[in-house]
Amino acid sequence: xxxxxxxxxxxxxxxxxxxxxxxxxxxxxxxxxxxxxxxxxxxxxxxxxxxxxxxxxxxxxxxxxxxxxxxxxxxxxxxxxxxxxxxxxxxxxxxxxxxxxxxxxxxxxxxxxxxxxxxxxxxxxxxxxxxxxxxxxxxxxxxxxxxxxxxxxxxxxxxxxxxxxxxxxxxxxxxxxxxxxxxxxxxxxxxxxxxxxxxxxxxxxxxxxxxxxxxxxxxxxxxxxxxxxxxxxxxxxxxxxxxxxxxxxxxxxxxxxxxxxxxxxxxxxxxxxxxxxxxxxxxxxxxxxxxxxxxxxxxxxxxxxxxxxxxxxxxxxxxxxxxxxxxxxxxxxxxxxxxxxxxxxxxxxxxxxxxxxxxx
Amino acid sequence: xxxxxxxxxxxxxxxxxxxxxxxxxxxxxxxxxxxxxxxxxxxxxxxxxxxxxxxxxxxxxxxxxxxxxxxxxxxxxxxxxxxxxxxxxxxxxxxxxxxxxxxxxxxxxxxxxxxxxxxxxxxxxxxxxxxxxxxxxxxxxxxxxxxxxxxxxxxxxxxxxxxxxxxxxxxxxxxxxxxxxxxxxxxxxxxxxxxxxxxxxxxxxxxxxxx
Numbered sequence: 001x002x003x004x005x006x007x008x009x010x011x012x013x014x015x016x017x018x019x020x021x022x023x024x025x026x027x028x029x030x031x032x033x034x035x036x037x038x039x040x041x042x043x044x045x046x047x048x049x050x051x052x053x054x055x056x057x058x059x060x061x062x063x064x065x066x067x068x069x070x071x072x073x074x075x076x077x078x079x080x081x082x083x084x085x086x087x088x089x090x091x092x093x094x095x096x097x098x099x100x101x102x103x104x105x106x107x108x109x110x111x112x113x114x115x116x117x118x119x120x121x122x123x124x125x126x127x128x129x130x131x132x133x134x135x136x137x138x139x140x141x142x143x144x145x146x147x148x149x150x151x152x153x154x155x156x157x158x159x160x161x162x163x164x165x166x167x168x169x170x171x172x173x174x175x176x177x178x179x180x181x182x183x184x185x186x187x188x189x190x191x192x193x194x195x196x197x198x199x200x201x202x203x204x205x206x207x208x209x210x211x212x213x214x215x216x217x218x219x220x221x222x223x224x225x226x227x228x229x230x231x232x233x234x235x236x237x238x239x240x241x242x243x244x245x246x247x248x249x250x251x252x253x254x255x256x257x258x259x260x261x262x263x264x265x266x267x268x269x270x271x272x273x274x275x276x277x278x279x280x281x282x283x284x285x286x287x288x289x290x291x292x293x294x295x296x297x298x299x300x301x302x303x304x305x306x307x308x309x310x311x312x313x314x315x316x317x318x319x320x321x322x323x324x325x326x327x328x329x330x331x332x333x334x335x336x337x338x339x340x341x342x343x344x345x346x347x348x349x350x351x352x353x354x355x356x357x358x359x360x
Numbered sequence: 361x362x363x364x365x366x367x368x369x370x371x372x373x374x375x376x377x378x379x380x381x382x383x384x385x386x387x388x389x390x391x392x393x394x395x396x397x398x399x400x401x402x403x404x405x406x407x408x409x410x411x412x413x414x415x416x417x418x419x420x421x422x423x424x425x426x427x428x429x430x431x432x433x434x435x436x437x438x439x440x441x442x443x444x445x446x447x448x449x450x451x452x453x454x455x456x457x458x459x460x461x462x463x464x465x466x467x468x469x470x471x472x473x474x475x476x477x478x479x480x481x482x483x484x485x486x487x488x489x490x491x492x493x494x495x496x497x498x499x500x501x502x503x504x505x506x507x508x509x510x511x512x513x514x515x516x517x518x519x520x521x522x523x524x525x526x527x528x529x530x531x532x533x534x535x536x537x538x539x540x541x542x543x544x545x546x547x548x549x550x551x552x553x554x555x556x557x558x559x560x561x562x563x564x565x566x567x568x569x570x571x
Contacts, residue, residue, distance in 0.1 A: 139453030140426040194366040216488035277543025279550040
């Protein structure tokens with residue numbers, strides 16, 4: 001369809017609606033914690049179900065704790081890729097600062113080969129810091145590590161041979177790094193929680209921007225979207241998509257979703273609040289977070305779809321990844337949430353967006 | 361405003377909205393933060409740190425605490441400084457200077473900024489809340505924010521700024537008492553009215569034996 005003499009359309013990216021998990025250790029029907037091995041196998045089943053349900057992307061966040069045993073997300077993603085043909089698979093996030101960019105590239109380039117070009121990487125810090133002591137890094141060096149390693153990762157994505165020199169790893173001189181990508185660089189994002197410098201960094205390297213909105217009003221991130229677009233322009237780069245990562249849970253009704261999610265949310269945040277010193281959530285703060293102004297997407301498919309559509313518009317974003325699962329929420333209720341997301345939320349969000357902003 | 365990370369641009373934004381003239385500085389060349397300033401805190405001026413603080417009536421320090429150790433205290437001599445920083449070892453790693461159970465992080469900061477008047481404030485409200493939770497004076501749901509310092513005049517000046525940007529200032533008469541504003545304390549990250557805030561301070565003081 002063409003409209004003569006219409007104003008130039010802003011660049012539109014296809015709407016992509018995905019799921020992220022941290023792979024929290026879940027419980028059986030009697031509330032007993034599952035083994036790490038079973039938790040990992042369950043995540044594979046969840047990824048396969050996401051594919052069957054119509055979800056566009058499945059992401060796993062790197063973690064290194066006994067309650068979140070997802071230290072080798074790429075291996076789990078490879079298992080999902082082998083059993084699916086459609087869904088895109090990637091990290092959410094890869095903690096690049098405590099990893100070797102060459103190895104991250106190799107692993108995800110391998111995943112890209114296995115999946116027929118369906119791999120993506122989100123680079124970031126995440127909220128987990130356990131990988132730093134584990135791999136012998138100092139948290140105080142975080143910024144310098146991330147800056148240098150993202151620069152190297154951008155070089156690696158351009159293809160080989162790679163020549164690079166820095167302070168955080170051995171230099172590379174005309175180095176062949178394999179496997180080569182089949183169809184050019186795979187999509188790479190930088191996950192940003194609130195640091196404007198990270199937004200600029202993503203634009204500088206030509207990475208897409210993934211906004212992690214895990215507390216407070218999503219709309220306050222709108223200036224970050226704007227900052228990203230202006231920074232891309234300033235660096236002479238073409239437009240790139242903006243995505244949103246946010247936690248939530250689905251059930252048939254709002255009440256059911258809330259009552260399933262709340263006790264686990266409270267338990268997880270209570271544990272973190274002890275370590276990090278912030279306030280334990282209350283019923284009142286929870287009600288705010290699941291409301292239209294808050295960061296949590298908890299409710300019936302209709303409630304969650306409305307909120308996703310509204311925030312994609314508010315943040316001028318084309319991608320939304322719902323981080324499902326929370327602490328000891330059972331595998332069965334996660335499977336049910338995945339089906340609801342793929343079969344009901346996704347088509348509804350697309351419908352809402354079509355009526356809000358007609359595609360040209 | 362010294363710091364252009366998570367916190368700095370948000371404080372600059374609400375300060376501009378309250379009618380203040382705001383300059384903002386990061387670690388290096390102001391050109392590096394020009395775009396950040398334009399988009400996130402329009403109306404504020406990016407400067408080199410020395411230029412930003414030179415004529416400032418009040419300097420808000422919001423840099424990562426591990427960078428503070430390398431920060432030149434002379435830059436802030438004779439200035440009124442708001443310490444909006446937190447020591448957060450679980451997130452940012454342990455720092456020997458701040459591993460001191462006897463002193464709060466702002467007492468340690470003040471020890472290094474010996475020629476400045478240091479007030480602790482704005483450290484215990486999330487940068488993601490600072491803009492949205494502002495309320496006009498007299499609103500029933502106006503949030504209380506702590507202002508702690510050893511110099512009463514300095515505390516009063518900072519309290520006035522807190523009130524003007526949209527919060528009720530709850531004064532604490534020493535940096536030592538300001539330890540209650542730290543992570544893990546009863547007001548950290550909590551939305552409390554002035555009365556609730558004062559009650560939390562009294563309860564905590566009674567429990568710990570601190571005045």
